[in-house]
Amino acid sequence: MIKDLVLDVSVIIAFKDKAKMTATAASSFTRFGPAVKEIVLISNNSSDSELQEVKNLTKDLPNVKVIERNVPFNYHKIYNWGIKQSSGKFVIMMNNDVELVEQSVGLIEKMYRKASKPGVGVCGCTLIYGDKRHIQHAGVFLQPKGMADHMYIGELYRDVISNVSSTKFPYDIRNDLKMTAVTGAFQLVERKKIDSVGGLDERFIIGGGDVDLCIRMNKKSYQTWFVGGGYMIHKESMSRRHIPIPYSDFYYSYLSYITGYDASVGDPFLPKITRNFKYGEQ
């Protein structure tokens, strides 16, 4: 691990309460990530006590600043605002339930190098559920008869690695792969490139804007890449409770996704995943 090299990256993590989880997300950089220019923690309507605890827990971490943005929750507005409050040449948009672990060592540096190339836009990576066994995210594909889904979600990481090139796991997640999108739970992108498309579309409220961002950047010849090898932990529950998604998110997602979609093969970058969603089959 090269700690003397500070990457010109601003890590932006929005949170509401959950002080310990948020502090762990930030501190995991110190343990398993590269040195970065800054980590910006944005409180969105946290309680005073939780906000104070975040400050206490992160006060000894280098380059961490805690700021507040107390507006009604809108992922896209908060991260756009957060990007403006940061100064790194590159930005990482990260959920507060994502954590770097031993297997993350070197991964961000790899993503950084990838994202530095002229034709590369957003970069993402493998995320594993909190059980450290099952895949939460290995890139996003546009889903025929649906909207978008994570490749290999819910599959055992071990199985995916040991059955590479099988019908079920046609793509090797140890390699870098071009993708339609990568999840907004962890995205690394060069500031000038995200600025060139106007950032996240704030018409989205809860979900869809992360995929939309990637699609818009793809169209601008800033290709989205999934960077293989290593993983981070995404502590999202495998059995999520129902969170109502506003209809408008579906509306704008469709309008965006359809522009990056190929009805003859499904997802243009992962056709081996989408080929089974054929017309006429339930």
Add this chain to the structure above:
Amino acid sequence: MNANEFTLKSIRKAAHLTNRVSAKMSHFSARVEGKTTRLLSGIDMSVKVSKSTPLEKVYYANIPFIKPVMPAMPAVGSKSTITIFLPTLDNGAFFGGIATALVVAAKFALASRRQLRVVQTIKTGQHEDLSKFFLSEGIDVSNLDIAITSVADRQYNIYGYIPMHPDDIFIASAWWDAYIINQLPINKFIYLIQDFEPIFYNNSDLYVLSEKTYRGNKFIPLCNTRLMYDFMRERKYPAFNRTSAYYFEPAVSRIDSGQLHKKSSIDKKRLFLFGRPNVHRNLFFSALNAIDIAIQKGFIDTSNYEFFMAGQDDLPDISLPSGVAVKNLGKMKMADYIDFSKTVDIAVSPMMAPHPNYPTLEFASIGTAVVTTKYANKQSLKEYSENIFMAEVEAESMAEAIKLAAKKSYGRKIDDIKNNNIGSSWNKSLDSVIKKILAEL
């Protein structure tokens, strides 16, 4: 009674009692299940289930048919479709508005060389052979070119998805389907207007929501009949006051199946009531009163008439104060209904709506004298047929119209068939207007 007999009777009694208790328990548990389901789903708010309930849970539990349908990516290999939203295909046979909506959609599919997709939004039905239905209407669509799907099971927390090809064309007929389609990410849809649907409701949320569907500008109106079109235009809804609002006249003539039978002097004439008390705008009870008044006033010679009604099964034969009984034939099979129609001398078919109803046109097309009602701009149906007699919606006025209908001779009724202007070909009704709409989309 010997011991064996006593034992058996005892066992039988015990079994009987057990059976009654278990039946009561079963009934009770079913009621408990129903009540708790309603409480949990937010339909029944008699018990406070939680501190507060999300609006959408209460909203869509009580107005489920406007729950949004989520857009989705098209299936791999799919082509563009004509997609019609319909409440259900449950009936096995299709009549009236649903039948016309299917015909319109099929004609659009053929004209635009797209596949036909039917989306059921209220109830997933056991549909019959649609291709066979279309053939009976003179339209040749293979079942292979018809896809049927359903989003009827969607709830506030269970999404219903509709895969959308970018070139799909959507058609709605019922207002709630227009409401849903209006929310989809499309530029324009076709709104087949077959009634002014707010009149189905009292002043209420449903009235407001249904009427709102006419106020948008994201649809091309296609009205079933010129009268319907005029009615909507008079209300100054923006979409209806453009040049791109259309109408067609339905192809419902039955003349190809034969004309009104001539009766011999000893045959009794027949008066028929299109009787559907559950369709309120058919004014069932006013019509029964009208028939009774017509008899009491001597407009109808009861010794020379038989009285029938049909359209709904769960009705008894009804004895009128004037002494005659109106026999209920229930829901008839189409072939039987058509045969029967040719024996009806007077049909009473009220319709408290801006358009003529199909039975009125069907009967008039074969020479039957039809009594129907005026409403708003629908003051005369002479343009369709001289065999149609218009009345106000009150029973006394309908009785007067029955008088005129009874006076019209068989010969004059048959003579007037040749002046009828009731279509019998969907191609003639729709081809031109469909071409114009497709050019506009």
